[in-house]
Amino acid sequence: MRNFLSIRDVTDLKSLVAQALRFKKDPYSERYLGQGKTLGLIFMNPSLRTRLSTQRAAYQLGMEVMVMNMNQDSWQLEFQDGTVMNKGTAEHVREAAAVISQYCDIIGIRTFAELQDREKDYQELILSKFVAYAQVPVISLESATLHPLQSLADIVTLTEHQTSKKPKVVVSWAPHPRALPQAVVNSFLQWARLWDCELLLTHPEGYELSDEFTSGVSVLHDQEKALEGADFVYTKNWSSYQQYGQVLKTDASWMINEKKMSLTNNGRFMHCLPLRRNVVATDRVVDNSLVIPQSKNRLYAAQAVLSEILKNG
Amino acid sequence: MRNFLSIRDVTDLKSLVAQALRFKKDPYSERYLGQGKTLGLIFMNPSLRTRLSTQRAAYQLGMEVMVMNMNQDSWQLEFQDGTVMNKGTAEHVREAAAVISQYCDIIGIRTFAELQDREKDYQELILSKFVAYAQVPVISLESATLHPLQSLADIVTLTEHQTSKKPKVVVSWAPHPRALPQAVVNSFLQWARLWDCELLLTHPEGYELSDEFTSGVSVLHDQEKALEGADFVYTKNWSSYQQYGQVLKTDASWMINEKKMSLTNNGRFMHCLPLRRNVVATDRVVDNSLVIPQSKNRLYAAQAVLSEILKNG
């Protein structure tokens, strides 16, 4: 593995999941692997789980970590080529990425969807420029359209909690007051399609995702019907992909509650967090869910990815 | 010791002070105790001494440290239960505390008094929720109503500089242009009452503290009379407890100057810092005070607390 930007960088999903689970049993089994190596974490927007779990993962491999809140600790970056930079941006990503990568052995970067211009977001301009000009491996800590570390943690969680060979996994849209990116759900669909399960997507009309992520995945607009017999209910809000970045619906009828969970096969509720209680799901659903163990697996997912990159380095 | 939230978590004050003093002599005597352990420091408001002294203390025990400015690096947290979270808060403390604690072995958290609603502040809502949902020991880095790491450092400083068996310690209110919490003085009174001294409190009328902290402590409204024969003058501003959060008095008559210090028994001036010079005390008083050695003891106080928690872990 050179970079970790999406499922496409994973050659063997099963072995990566197995590595994460080995770290969960024995977190310090490779405590010297990263000695003398430094991980740089660059944040372009807020982060809690990713920030802390990736740092801890690096420590467990013996690495040092440097964290920088770009735009707050440093300068505004320019991403367009050929611009006359006489406005707000003070440094071009060509220099910034090259420079940062000279001080780090691996870079993790968190970028974001602006939800204004679909083409721009889906080109992953910021991440791809960073990768192009960095001279070391780059790990996505969530990008405009994908969140692969989250997805790996999700697959680890599914693997730990599956009770049948081919569980039914229902991905359900949830209401949310503010517009959120499609990154988590896009990424989950990419990963879950390569994991042995019956995958079903349910969302209100108007919330269709890009074909790139849903081709071959069954879609139902009837949430209750979709939930029938589910082993896992993976819930997430996203704003519209067609009417890009818009919130078309905020009413509570799509919130997950206990009555809906009772339609499942003792299904387990999953969510990547942060989660708005009594908006996305009721308190009781959240309290009986997998969200906490799921977030714990973020640590081992990051550690497995760092380990694989360090071994190839 | 499981958590360190107040004097109530200390079973043996003398031995904790002795441990701090041992670390002062030999800072690296337990350099491997915290190996492979990570301290997470969560700040909900600014901090200088606490931020740096607690980090350094952890390093001296071989720990790794992750620092996060909540609200700035991450999301706004919800602390009320049962809320429909469709407003500004994006994550509930139930999830945030549980998640963070999965990536850390010990959590230090700095919360604050809003000085709007006395009951709310004195319930220590933020800290207590954090403790309730965290799965690892929690250290208060100052809370709405207490600052136990400061108090431990204060007792260490008193112990080092006492010249008699039962010194006279005068706690004197000081003027300040902005409303400050009662945390430092509340906490100092809790700790000093368990340390062998003659404790006297002096403040203008209207600045009475909660009975919880002052019962059994003599109070004088005549500052000069109170200072007579003092071995230590512990000065601190606080806003009114009765007219909660209000600044009733800002004139300079309560400022500590050399004339007032001359009433003492060669008394030493103490303050937790930050200190507004020529408002709380004159330059000359501050320049000849214990404030710098007192702040150095913050390091050994934190190290003693971390050490005791690590040993019980």
Next chain:
Amino acid sequence: MRNFLSIRDVTDLKSLVAQALRFKKDPYSERYLGQGKTLGLIFMNPSLRTRLSTQRAAYQLGMEVMVMNMNQDSWQLEFQDGTVMNKGTAEHVREAAAVISQYCDIIGIRTFAELQDREKDYQELILSKFVAYAQVPVISLESATLHPLQSLADIVTLTEHQTSKKPKVVVSWAPHPRALPQAVVNSFLQWARLWDCELLLTHPEGYELSDEFTSGVSVLHDQEKALEGADFVYTKNWSSYQQYGQVLKTDASWMINEKKMSLTNNGRFMHCLPLRRNVVATDRVVDNSLVIPQSKNRLYAAQAVLSEILKNG
């Protein structure tokens, strides 16, 4: 070396450059030198290269690092003596510097020119007060009027890339939309005058620097004539020193382009970064420049300075 604030703290420039180049070949040759020592990095304004390169340098010497964004993570500082501190500043540098230095073995501090009051900036009020009250060595991470870590990296870069015994080094002013300090150019002139080269300064009229830095240095107002036969073109914007802090000229006629570079002796373009492309220099000039290797040398410059201070400690 006690502190590192300017070239005046360097007793042997050649040996310091040689040490930096040794670290470049063998970054972990002194990996235990800083064990049990902590570097505190205090930023009063944004930083990318300095922040990350100095951290990494410390890690390569086995040090721990604590980073603090002053004013953002902590309180506003007071630098004037004798003030009645009843306004915005909450802590005096006398206390802040003394306290921080008790938790650190070395302090790095980044201060800035306000570009309002020339005398105030050139007195280096903030840095010098910090040094006065800190009890440990202080490294300038750029101050109001100097940037010695950058200059050391520049001399290392010149040394690596020189093809003749006494190369011609042209320092050329560049246009920039916002007012920038004179720190980088002042400092470069101080260092380059002690390095064996033919030094020439070119800038528009009105951009004369303080005599302190330019005495003995040839100055030309004709940029093209100055560039003739140059081996290195060190470009940098600065605001006016005479009409202090003002931007007198922003037109593009002083921008470095390929045509101008063709006047040189296959000269190499240098810049400290961040650099506004197509304002300071064209894309093609930047793409074929030394700016990236120059920034890499920031790491080894910082490591050489830290190493020398640790060895004297």
